[in-house]
Amino acid sequence: MNEPLELLVEIGRHFAATLDIEATMSLALKRIAHLMAAEGGALFLLEGDLDGGQLVCRASHGPVDVRGLSIPAGTGIVGRSVANNAPEMVWDVQNDPHFNKSLDKQFDFTTRSILCVPLSVKDEILGALEMVNKSGGDALFTQEDLTLLEALAGSAALAISNARMAGELAEKEVMRRELALAAEIQRGLLPAPAGEDFPVCGVNRPARVVSGDFFDYFTLYDGRIAFTLADVSGKGMNAALLMAKTASLFRCLGKEDLRPGRLLQRINAEVCETSLRGMFVTMVAGIYDPTTGRLVLANAGHEPPLLHSTDDQFQALEATAPPVGIPPELTGGGPVPEEVIYLEGGSLYIFTDGATEGYVEPGVELGADGFKAMVQSGVAAGQSAQTRIDAIADCLTKDGVVLRDDITVLVIDDAKPLQERLKRGDNTALKVVKRDQAMGENGEDSVFEGSLCALTVPARAESLKLVRRAVSETSTACGFSHEQCQDLVLAVDEACQNVVRHAYGGGDRGGQGNQSQGDIAVDLRREKGSFVILIRDYAPAVDVKKIKPRDLDDVRPGGLGVHFIREVMDTVEHLPPPDGQGNLLRLIKAI
Amino acid sequence: MEINISQQGALQVVAISGEVDLSTSPKVREALLSCIKGAHGVVVDLSAVSYIDSSGVASLVEAFQTAKTKGLGFALAEVSETPMRVLKLARLDQVFVIYPRVDEAVAAMA
Numbered sequence: 001m002n003e004p005l006e007l008l009v010e011i012g013r014h015f016a017a018t019l020d021i022e023a024t025m026s027l028a029l030k031r032i033a034h035l036m037a038a039e040g041g042a043l044f045l046l047e048g049d050l051d052g053g054q055l056v057c058r059a060s061h062g063p064v065d066v067r068g069l070s071i072p073a074g075t076g077i078v079g080r081s082v083a084n085n086a087p088e089m090v091w092d093v094q095n096d097p098h099f100n101k102s103l104d105k106q107f108d109f110t111t112r113s114i115l116c117v118p119l120s121v122k123d124e125i126l127g128a129l130e131m132v133n134k135s136g137g138d139a140l141f142t143q144e145d146l147t148l149l150e151a152l153a154g155s156a157a158l159a160i161s162n163a164r165m166a167g168e169l170a171e172k173e174v175m176r177r178e179l180a181l182a183a184e185i186q187r188g189l190l191p192a193p194a195g196e197d198f199p200v201c202g203v204n205r206p207a208r209v210v211s212g213d214f215f216d217y218f219t220l221y222d223g224r225i226a227f228t229l230a231d232v233s234g235k236g237m238n239a240a241l242l243m244a245k246t247a248s249l250f251r252c253l254g255k256e257d258l259r260p261g262r263l264l265q266r267i268n269a270e271v272c273e274t275s276l277r278g279m280f281v282t283m284v285a286g287i288y289d290p291t292t293g294r295l296v297l298a299n300a301g302h303e304p305p306l307l308h309s310t311d312d313q314f315q316a317l318e319a320t321a322p323p324v325g326i327p328p329e330l331t332g333g334g335p336v337p338e339e340v341i342y343l344e345g346g347s348l349y350i351f352t353d354g355a356t357e358g359y360v361e362p363g364v365e366l367g368a369d370g371f372k373a374m375v376q377s378g379v380a381a382g383q384s385a386q387t388r389i390d391a392i393a394d395c396l397t398k399d400g401v402v403l404r405d406d407i408t409v410l411v412i413d414d415a416k417p418l419q420e421r422l423k424r425g426d427n428t429a430l431k432v433v434k435r436d437q438a439m440g441e442n443g444e445d446s447v448f449e450g451s452l453c454a455l456t457v458p459a460r461a462e463s464l465k466l467v468r469r470a471v472s473e474t475s476t477a478c479g480f481s482h483e484q485c486q487d488l489v490l491a492v493d494e495a496c497q498n499v500v501r502h503a504y505g506g507g508d509r510g511g512q513g514n515q516s517q518g519d520i521a522v523d524l525r526r527e528k529g530s531f532v533i534l535i536r537d538y539a540p541a542v543d544v545k546k547i548k549p550r551d552l553d554d555v556r557p558g559g560l561g562v563h564f565i566r567e568v569m570d571t572v573e574h575l576p577p578p579d580g581q582g583n584l585l586r587l588i589k590a591i
Numbered sequence: 592m593e594i595n596i597s598q599q600g601a602l603q604v605v606a607i608s609g610e611v612d613l614s615t616s617p618k619v620r621e622a623l624l625s626c627i628k629g630a631h632g633v634v635v636d637l638s639a640v641s642y643i644d645s646s647g648v649a650s651l652v653e654a655f656q657t658a659k660t661k662g663l664g665f666a667l668a669e670v671s672e673t674p675m676r677v678l679k680l681a682r683l684d685q686v687f688v689i690y691p692r693v694d695e696a697v698a699a700m701a
Contacts, residue, residue, distance in 0.1 A: 461612070464614065465612065468642070483676065560648055567680050
């Protein structure tokens, strides 16, 4: 075998064995320079386009190491070879108009002759191989030299192209793995299903590996359940990252701020502190009380949740504020307005537009009506809430139908109507939560802090049974005697009655207050050896001076309630309510 | 809450059981007032009342007053512990005519 062929085979073997192009090329240049008696050689690779890019030296052999040398593509003899995708054999370099003399000066070198061949695969130009200064004989590169260099350039170009593709593949594989990890972490941000009896459940189907949607829920100390569902604009990694941030904020702030409207305000303030690059989050947050079916909802720019009542009616609850991510300066920055709903045995569906705009079959959207129909048929078939929403997600993720957007649905299922709860009487599952006395005093919601039991009920005669039950259990837990407990139950009942009858003005003798007229919030606390009861309403302020106990010698119906309260309690005080709205009564009894 | 009305001679005996509160006291009031219209006297059996609030007490007071103006007898009987405690709080244990047992009330008022 002749020497040039042997060299080509050997270098070809090197290329096949390694993806380290630069090391192989350094060796190849050395061997080929020796073979054709050239003083030096260099490999130039094109970075960027022919127009405006650079030719950068990646391997060199000879008296001067020119690795890292970068010249504008299209300049010099090597540039001409690359631009024309044609070899150059220049015997008298110094007289070539394209020759860059400044480089010789820079490297203290005299270039006499150049042999240059372009590196290309199909139509893609990768760079060029250049040999300089043939010595011996007439010192002129020959056609044989050119053929040898072209043969080397052919296998080098292929090797470079392969190495680049391998690099891209490896990079893609790394990306794919990272994305899969991100998706796993993201799924971990969703709450684990809490079981059949738990009234809140959700489903999330990402359109891509990661999702811009999320939902979450958790039980608060007093048995109420905080929940949220949100949709970050966009679907890619950036949306997923903003989703993770928003979800964390909800988890964190949602445990300390029990007002969904103010919670969304605070999340917005936090989110707006980071650069959003035009992204925003439509978000619903709320708190549901499984004991009473009462639900407080705040909606920042999200698709209207659907309330499905037990008489099969749907009601859409429109958003009342712009999405999260709109700077507070632009919107005035107040809390998102809240809406109070009594589910009364119905269900609340919160979903992203991916659910209503998803395809049931190619080109056919489920639509709001389709969504409602699926809810109705699920309820009619006696399906659990989880089964109902899984069915909706399933019908949108059939094989062959491309998911255009993430699908997320959350449902709050108030299985037991309020009246049924109240009728259950003594079996009412009231959670009496014992907490440490020393709770933080910060936050306007201190009404509910450090409490043994807190509940909010509609101001109706029918709610009082529930309040009595709560007082009875809590006062018993505090160690009061049976008689004292009975007295406390009576006092709180009477105080709540006054709210129903006088503050909200429902029914002259009571019992007619069937229409809801606002709420009563009762908070039962143990403070410094005393049992403290806070009763809050949201009615117009009552003139305290007009409230007086009846004269007991005057035997006539009515007017006894205030007397009972003062007789039973050690202290009865009307306090200014925390936010100036409604009335706040504090009753204290030493334990 | 349940109300059972029985005739014992010329008297009506109104037996109330369960919780008498803001939501149920209107029924108690209605039952008592209608009994007063068609009877010579009314005995209210409170033995099975587990809870009574001011609105329930007010119903009793109103019925008592109505009976009085018509010259009819009105008495409470077998007042269980819880309603008795409430009547005492209202100092009404001294106002109402209270018998330990229903049959005693019926015998006394006949």
